[in-house]
Amino acid sequence: MATRTVLRPARQWLTRGRIWPLESRPLLMGVLNVTPDSFSDGGQFAAPRDAIAHAERMIAEGADLIDVGGESTRPGAAPVDAEEEILRIRPVVEALAESGIPFSIDTAKSAVARVALEAGALVVNDVTAGRSDPDLPRLAAEHGAGYIAMHMRGEPRTMQDAPEYRDVVAEVAEELEAWAEAIEAAGVARDAIAIDPGIGFGKTLEHNLQLLGHVDQILTLGRPVAVGCSRKSFIGRLTGAEADERVPGTIAAHLFAWGRGAQILRVHDVAAARQSLTVWQAIAEGRGGTGDE
Numbered sequence: 001m002a003t004r005t006v007l008r009p010a011r012q013w014l015t016r017g018r019i020w021p022l023e024s025r026p027l028l029m030g031v032l033n034v035t036p037d038s039f040s041d042g043g044q045f046a047a048p049r050d051a052i053a054h055a056e057r058m059i060a061e062g063a064d065l066i067d068v069g070g071e072s073t074r075p076g077a078a079p080v081d082a083e084e085e086i087l088r089i090r091p092v093v094e095a096l097a098e099s100g101i102p103f104s105i106d107t108a109k110s111a112v113a114r115v116a117l118e119a120g121a122l123v124v125n126d127v128t129a130g131r132s133d134p135d136l137p138r139l140a141a142e143h144g145a146g147y148i149a150m151h152m153r154g155e156p157r158t159m160q161d162a163p164e165y166r167d168v169v170a171e172v173a174e175e176l177e178a179w180a181e182a183i184e185a186a187g188v189a190r191d192a193i194a195i196d197p198g199i200g201f202g203k204t205l206e207h208n209l210q211l212l213g214h215v216d217q218i219l220t221l222g223r224p225v226a227v228g229c230s231r232k233s234f235i236g237r238l239t240g241a242e243a244d245e246r247v248p249g250t251i252a253a254h255l256f257a258w259g260r261g262a263q264i265l266r267v268h269d270v271a272a273a274r275q276s277l278t279v280w281q282a283i284a285e286g287r288g289g290t291g292d293e
């Protein structure tokens with residue numbers, strides 16, 4: 001890897017005029033998949049009423065924002081066209097906006113992002129980091145929105161076909177920085193762009209473990225760092241647990257990533273994430289009490 005400047009971790013994330021401080025505690029993005037086929041919660045929140053009730057529950061449990069997705073990106077998933085994705089997300093983003101719930105839109109398509117941004121989405125969460133739809137970064141810039149640029153090799157249908165890296169941490173960091181710079185060149189403010197190593201996207205078990213163990217290296221790019229391990233298959237590979245039994249493994253992975261500097265965590269199980277982080281943080285800050293509580 002070419003030598004690059006080592007920067008201090010980002011201190012804030014700017015999304016549509018809202019400043020999220022990143023130093024005191026991690027931001028939690030609660031996952032809201034309004035899809036029939038997401039790998040762990042597909043079909044559960046397809047009805048707008050159920051989706052909104054779930055979003056409200058996640059906010060009450062400590063989510064900072066809700067990440068709405070209308071297309072599954074699980075390995076092998078078939079792509080969905082923009083019209084279908086819009087039909088799925090429109091009633092939900094409009095209701096979230098009406099309730100004043102902060103939300104992001106998890107999409108790689110500008111037509112879908114436009115609907116969400118017009119409703120008030122604060123962030124575009126793009127698993128292709130601006131590479132599949134060149135209009136997406138420009139559109140986010142027009143709205144002053146935040147952007148999450150996630151790392152993926154290939155596309156969901158084929159990404160797990162023998163992914164190979166020389167040095168996974170260095171290559172992911174290098175590619176993320178190049179893609180984030182392109183998003184910046186399209187007009188998105190530097191402080192608005194978060195990067196995400198894309199756990200499970202074109203990576204083997206070993207690659208995922210390397211990336212989680214070295215989040216601190218990604219942090220030296222000086223951009224906000226997001227991580228999503230929630231219920232992912234690497235936890236199943238390590239433990240044999242099915243997707244709906246992976247909360248303990250998710251907590252362990254996210255606590256480790258937070259300890260290494262990750263600032264934004266994307267989770268399905270918000271209450272468990274918030275509780276684990278609160279306890280971890282209290283101990284880390286030495287608020288252990290007198291021992292008689």
Ligand code: HH2
Pocket residue numbers: 031033035037038039040069071072073074106125126127148150196198199226227228229266
């Ligand atoms: N993971 C998933 C989807 N979007 N976005 C970011 N920034 N980081 C991630 O790790 C990430 C993501 C996959 O998880 P999920 O939404 O639960 O499943 P599906 O893609 O099957 O809907």
